[in-house]
Amino acid sequence: MLDLIIVGAGGFGRELLEMVGDVFAPNEYRVKGFLAQDAAGLREHGIDLPLLGDPEEYQPQPNERFLLAIGFMDVRRRVVEKLTEKGGQFATFVHPQARIARTATIGVGAVIYPFCVVSNSATLAPHVHMNYYSSVGHDCRIGQYVLLAPYATLNGFVTLEDEVYVSTHATVAPGRKLGYRSKISANSACMQDAPENTLVFGVPGRQVRRID
Ligand SMILES: CC(C)(COP(=O)(O)OP(=O)(O)OC[C@H]1O[C@@H](n2cnc3c(N)ncnc32)[C@H](O)[C@@H]1OP(=O)(O)O)[C@@H](O)C(=O)NCCC(=O)NCCS
Numbered sequence: 768m769l770d771l772i773i774v775g776a777g778g779f780g781r782e783l784l785e786m787v788g789d790v791f792a793p794n795e796y797r798v799k800g801f802l803a804q805d806a807a808g809l810r811e812h813g814i815d816l817p818l819l820g821d822p823e824e825y826q827p828q829p830n831e832r833f834l835l836a837i838g839f840m841d842v843r844r845r846v847v848e849k850l851t852e853k854g855g856q857f858a859t860f861v862h863p864q865a866r867i868a869r870t871a872t873i874g875v876g877a878v879i880y881p882f883c884v885v886s887n888s889a890t891l892a893p894h895v896h897m898n899y900y901s902s903v904g905h906d907c908r909i910g911q912y913v914l915l916a917p918y919a920t921l922n923g924f925v926t927l928e929d930e931v932y933v934s935t936h937a938t939v940a941p942g943r944k945l946g947y948r949s950k951i952s953a954n955s956a957c958m959q960d961a962p963e964n965t966l967v968f969g970v971p972g973r974q975v976r977r978i979d
Contacts, residue, residue, distance in 0.1 A: 768830070769796050771858060774822050774846060775836035776803035781812055783836045783860065783878070790860050799831065822846045827855030834858055835876060835894055840930050840948070843912045847876065847894055857894070865897075874911070892929070901933075904941070916953075928963065 771787060773780045780801055787798055800817040801809065802825050809818070819825065823846060827833070833855055837843050847857065857876035861867060864881035871885045874893035879885070883897040886905040894912050897903070901915035904922045910929035915921070919933040922941040927933070931945050934953040939945065946963030957972040966975045 768794075770799035770828070770831045771796050771834060772799050772802055772819060772831055773834050773836050774802045774850070775838075776801040776805070776807040776809055776818065777836070777838075779838055780807075780836035781809075781814065782880075783834055784814065784816070786862060786881070787834075787860075789864075790862055791858070796832070802833075823849045825850065825853075825855075827853055829854075832856055832858035833876075834860055835878060835896070838896075838914065840912065840914065840932055843894065843914075844930065847912075868905075871903075886923070898935075910947075919951075 773783050798816060800819040802819050802822040804821050806818045827850055833850055835847060837846060859875055860878045861873060862879060862881045865879045865883040867885045868887045870888045872890045874891050876894040877891055879897045880899045882900045884902040888905055889903045889907040891909045892911040895909050896914045898915060899917045901919040903909060906924045907921050908926045910927055912930045913927050915933045916935040918936045920938045922939060924942040925939045926944040928947040930948045932950045934951055936954045937951040939957045943957055944960045946961060948963055949961045949965045951957050952968035955968045955972045956970040957967045961967050961974055964977050966977055
């Protein structure tokens with residue numbers, strides 16, 4: 768029996784808890800609790816699993832597998848690095864109602880929600896999150912920690928470098944490349960390549976470089 772630990776106790780973490788039994792066989796996995804700095808109202812949501820501690824301080828055990836449920840890009844990488852350098856292992860969560868092409872590659876620690884599509888020969892690096900109804904077109908290359916919000920759409924041959932954030936209902940045109948830590952605003956259409964740390968917004972997408 769392996770112990771699953773959800774890293775993040777907000778709305779994202781509660782969503783994962785709801786779906787965990789769809790993905791992991793209950794005779795092989797049980798949910799041990801959450802890692803977070805505070806309980807974020809778990810009790811008020813009727814969840815009585817324990818808060819096991821701060822994810823950056825936690826000492827992983829060999830029979831534990833972590834599920835990343837943190838949306839803040841800054842925190843995603845930091846928490847994964849802290850846990851993995853202490854031997855922590857992340858589970859990969861691919862909901863059975865997602866459609867993943869046989870030729871696609873899904874990196875360890877991915878969290879892929881129902882109704883997502885990953886098309887032919889697409890590659891997802893470790894720790895990518897795809898929220899409901901988001902899609903990755905054929906031959907896309909998706910970097911580490913990338914987060915696709917609900918209904919985000921990547922057409923074929925798109926490249927997203929690490930830590931890109933694509934907001935809800937945003938679209939990236941075929942073959943475009945978005946640099947490290949770019950963000951596409953909600954409902955926007957990214958028609959051109961964007962360098963790192965760029966915010967893209969509107970239709971067609973206008974680009975603003977940001978120093979942070
Ligand atoms: C991309 C996004 C996350 C960027 O957030 P952020 O880093 O906090 O940046 P801001 O929203 O403050 O936007 C920065 C600037 O761009 C402007 N901007 C952003 N999106 C815009 C848009 N669609 N149209 C016009 N201006 C826009 C903002 O007004 C702001 O201008 P200012 O600096 O003059 O005030 C945010 O714009 C967004 O789309 N949020 C939705 C996220 C989402 O999909 N959540 C679902 C989670 S499941």
